[in-house]
Amino acid sequence: MFDQDHIAEAIAWRHDLHRHPELGFEEHRTSEMIAGLLTDWGWRVHRGLAGTGVVAQMGQGAPVIGLRADIDALPIVEATGAAHASTLPGKMHACGHDGHTAMLLLAARQIAAEGVETGTITLIFQPAEESDGGARVMIEQGLFSQFPCDKVFGIHNWPGVAPGRFVARDDKMMAAFSVFDIEILGKGGHGAMPEQSDGVIAAAGRTAAALQEIPARALSPLEPGVVSVTQIHSGSAYNVCPDRAVVSGTCRWFGAEAGDIIEDRLRRVASAEAAAQGCTANIDYQRRYPATINTAPEAALAREVAADMGLDTSMVGPSMASEDFAFMLNEVPGAYLWLGAAREGENPGLHSAKFDFNDAVLPAGAEFWVRLARRATQG
Template sequence: MFDNEHISEAIAWRHDLHRHPELGFQENRTSELIAGLLEGWGWQVHRGLARTGVVARLGEGRPFIALRADIDALPIEEATGLDYASIHPGKMHACGHDGHTAMLLLAARKIAADGVRSGTVTLIFQPAEENDGGARVMVEEGLFREFSCDVVYGIHNWPGLPPGRLVARDSEMMAAFAVFEIVIEGRGGHAAMPEQSDGVVAAASRMTGALQELPARRLSPLVPGVVSVTQIHTGSAWNICPDRAVLRGTARWFSQEAGDVLEARLAEVAQGIAAAHGCRATVDYQRRYPATINSAPEAALARQLGGTMGLNTAEAGPSMASEDFAFMLNERRGAYIWLGAGRDGDNPGLHSAKFDFNDAILPTGAEFWVRLARQATGD
């Protein structure tokens, strides 16, 4: 479907993006590169949604299909040692969004060259997927009001699966998630006289274990849920009992009921344990992303097309990780797809400082996008 020259150019775009990572809502150079290429191929390009988002269209009238790629990087110091490693300290493409972008650009070039004879193809290059909810912002700013859409699809590389695998479940793909911060406060004092201070550190320690046990004790074993304490900040010296500790972490779930239970019980447990140690706890709990739930017909179409490409589309379980593509699926039918991207030997996972997108799957993902666009528009 793609000649070697075009594949090589797409890999070069990917390496360029990898070398110049930009964090959420700051993807100015990335957006300029994307928009310039698309305009050169004849796409109608629109900029400015969610600050750095790029939306491009080709065709006219129904059916309307949208294909989405995320474009932001992560605040991680790269440790790959690659000759195209990040030139920006503390920033890197550790999740493969550089690959997702290049994949959709390669497909866009082919779609433009072939032309869209019926219907409309919309490309969504979305900023700020990592934690900042760029998809939510695009939707709130009128993505689907300004650009009619019947169905929307997204692809993520998945290093936990081998190349040649494609997963599109009929329902749950990724979990909802919330972040929390718990501030524990009490009297501090000398470590030699602990009776004259409150048990701030003891409360933080017991709270950590109790919170992580919440899903096992408050949810049915058949209902997925995870609470992880990921940060504990307290103390300043060997011989001081501190008067303050801060715990931070995440909660994850699929069903709305499970999310409500975890939120309510987390606050109860935190405040109860703090009180038992003579302290008080203030809980800040913020729900960030809803669960990513596919529409069954669109997921089935993805598997069917994957099968025509010789991909293994066998069922796989959902992930407790989260994805802001969920905000788009809350508005329109569609499917989120994992494309196997594992490597032989050392195979760093997503968000690792040693992660690098597997260029070998780039033409596979691009071909899938082209076939999907053709199928959806009746070409």
């Protein structure tokens, strides 16, 4: 479908983005590059939603299909050793958003060359997917009121699935998630006289252990749920019983009731464990993203397009990871899709300091976008 020079150029865009990663809501260089290319190809370009978001349209009238790519990087020190490694210490594209952007740009170039005969294609280049909810902000600032869509789709490269496979489930794709910080406060004292202080450290340790048992004890075995304690901070000396500890982590779930149960049980467990050691617990619990749930007709459409390309569309289970494309699916029918991107040999996972997007799957991802755009705008 694509000229080999265009594929090579798309890979070069990807490598350039990888060298210059930008964190959520800071993607100014990335946004400038995207907008410039799209303008050159004749797309109607709008900038400014969520600060660095770019929306572009071609065609007119209904139906309107939205195609979304995320553009932000992560605060990770890169360890790939690649020639195109990050030039910005402490920032890297460890999730493949550089590849997602390049795939959609390559598709946009091809769509512009072919023209859009019926309907409207809307490209959504979204900032701040990694925990900051850029999709939510774009929607709050008028994404779907200014650019109404009949269907919306997003692709993520998936290193846990081999190239040549494409996953579009009819319902659950990725979990909802929250983060929590539990501040445990009590009286500190000398390490040699613990009876004169409260059990801040004991409360933190017992809380951490008890929280991770919540899904097993509070949810049905048939209901997915995860509570992971990922941080414990306390103390500064060998001989001091501290007066403060912080236990932090994340929760994941699909069903609304499961989310309520996890939060309620977390609050009760933390308060009870703190009280048992003479302490108090201040709990900051923030629900970040809803579950990513595909609508069945749109998932089926995606599988049909992928099958026509010769891709294997057999199913795999949902992931307990999370994705802010969920906010878009709460507003518009659509589907979130996984493009198999595993590497031979060492195959670092998403968010690894050694992860690098697999350029070999870039043309397939872009071809899928072009074919889907054609199919969906035919009504």
